[in-house]
């Protein structure tokens with residue numbers, strides 16, 4: 214009988230490549246089929262490609278178009294959309310509470326803050342991965358952000374606003390001026406003063422501080438890095454690039470601010486309208502029980518600068534733009550401001566806090582043009598969480614996209630129109646879902662600076678429209694056509710003409 218021998222067949226390189234390619238294709242197909250049909254969040258609507266891979270989401274984030282794309286997806290698919298293999302986006306008041314609140318009342322645990330960038334060695338306040346550390350730092354800062362504390366700080370806000378108005382009055386009549394630039398100057402000055410007790414002197418020297426462009430680059434880079442984070446290759450890429458080039462420059466700027474603070478303290482110098490700045494408040498707590506470290510103080514100061522300066526400048530720029538595009542609304546606001554006070558000195562808290570139309574303008578503008586247009590995502594706890602009555606498994610990224618919530622057609626009549634009246638009980642707009650707009654977020658990680666921001670924005674708008682008639686220049690008619698990256702809008706100059714009326 215003939216014997217059969219099995220000779221191991223040697224494979225050519227091409228054949229090995231073909232087998233490997235085949236195997237990879239089978240693996241990818243299995244993952245895709247699992248994600249599309251068997252994953253616990255596969256029942257949620259959304260584009261199939263987005264459910265299969267995080268690539269589309271990353272693409273839109275990198276090119277600065279994610280906020281508007283999310284709005285488009287919600288308007289197409291409804292209030293809950295699956296926007297990644299492991300990600301759900303919501304535009305819902307209930308979801309906002311389920312995702313961002315402390316869950317203390319029900320004995321639950323708050324959802325963690327999701328951030329796909331390498332954890333920094335020292336956590337600050339904004340992205341601190343540890344809830345206990347976050348709440349320790351937040352308690353220390355809290356003393357400067359209460360109603361009473363902000364009232365005490367209003368005099369220095371008034372000083373900067375006075376200088377801001379003075380500078381605007383110095384501009385040649387009829388010459389287009391860039392409001393975003395001037396609002397950047399006052400925004401960076403006031404938050405630096407709040408933090409360090411001294412500003413960048415941007416208004417004094419009419420020079421936008423270098424930190425403004427540094428912050429812009431940092432936020433755009435961070436948004437892009439975070440978009441690449443879910444991918445192995447993406448993570449390797451940003452490891453190769455190391456820290457963004459702006460980091461050493463930032464460190465130098467902040468070292469200078471701390472040195473200046475120290476020198477003023479040693480010299481016992483106090484400025485006019487001086488209240489305790491945040492660095493002084495934090496310094497007292499260094500090394501104490503429940504206090505903080507020198508390193509944490511540095512990171513927190515940096516966080517305050519990023520979270521406070523550009524957000525207010527962007528929000529105010531958008532408010533001015535919407536008003537100038539809607540002359541009838543501008544007229545109502547101007548009348549309210551000019552008829553509520555006899556002199557400019559009267560424009561202050563608490564009187565200005567009660568201007569109803571002004572508050573409605575601020576709300577409406579933040580609905581349409583939130584300065585941090587994407588979301589601050591959270592991640593569900595290991596055992597999962599209930600969101601909008603549904604159990605969502607653990608390790609799922611969830612968030613409310615602020616731009617998408619403000620532009621969600623089923624929630625708003627005349628969704629794309631600037632209508633402050635919807636915030637004032639106008640019958641025509643009674644079906645609007647006002648609770649969808651929470652510009653400062655809710656819960657234990659909401660905006661600590663919100664009272665400060667509101668007082669500041671009311672003062673700037675109040676005194677600006679008290680002093681000037683404004684006209685939008687033609688080159689800024691399409692100012693809203695801009696890129697939006699995660700927590701920053703890439704704003705172009707907002708050219709306006711000013712006519713002083715005082």
Ligand code: HEM
Nearest residue numbers: 338339520521524525528589653654658659660661662666
């Ligand atoms: C129009 C102006 C502003 C808007 C729309 C805004 C919005 C927000 C939002 C939505 C968050 C929550 C982020 C999250 O969910 O994790 C936040 C956090 C924060 N904001 Fe603001 N903000 C503004 C102005 C300010 C100002 C003026 C300051 C400080 C002077 C400030 C300081 C902070 C800080 C430190 C956090 C982190 C809080 C924490 O994690 O506990 N913000 N802001």
